[in-house]
Amino acid sequence: MEIVTPARRHQAVTPSDDAVLEDVVSVFVGFGGAVAIEAGGGVAVYHCQSGTLLPVAAHKVLATGTTASEIVALVK
Template identity: 45%
Template structure:
């Protein structure tokens, strides 16, 4: 049952809508996130290596020298190898 004080509970989420859930990320080369993230928040600048949700063959990509702020990429995994950024938070609908 939706929270009666949640004015947004009945709205359909979109890629541009604000996140409704967030989790700290522990980068891993073998373990996926609990769900596909709609975006990441980078708390300490650096490289962020992810597996985008629609990447052909699960190919990873590196966002080099990403500044503190939001990384608008839907991803299933944040890799430990190649990630130097810290204080990462995954955002979900």
């Protein structure tokens, strides 16, 4: 069983097809919509309600395909 440690920092995320995120442990979606996330070499689009916490180590939150806003990365 993996031990989950809490995030130590948080940072606002502006969706970008180019910007790389470092040490992300999860992503919080403040205002719902679609969130396109690149992680592990693949892209997935999550359809989220406001206040959703996605437990994914995102490499990027892509502008293409993202309609949600107020996105915050929780960081190691």
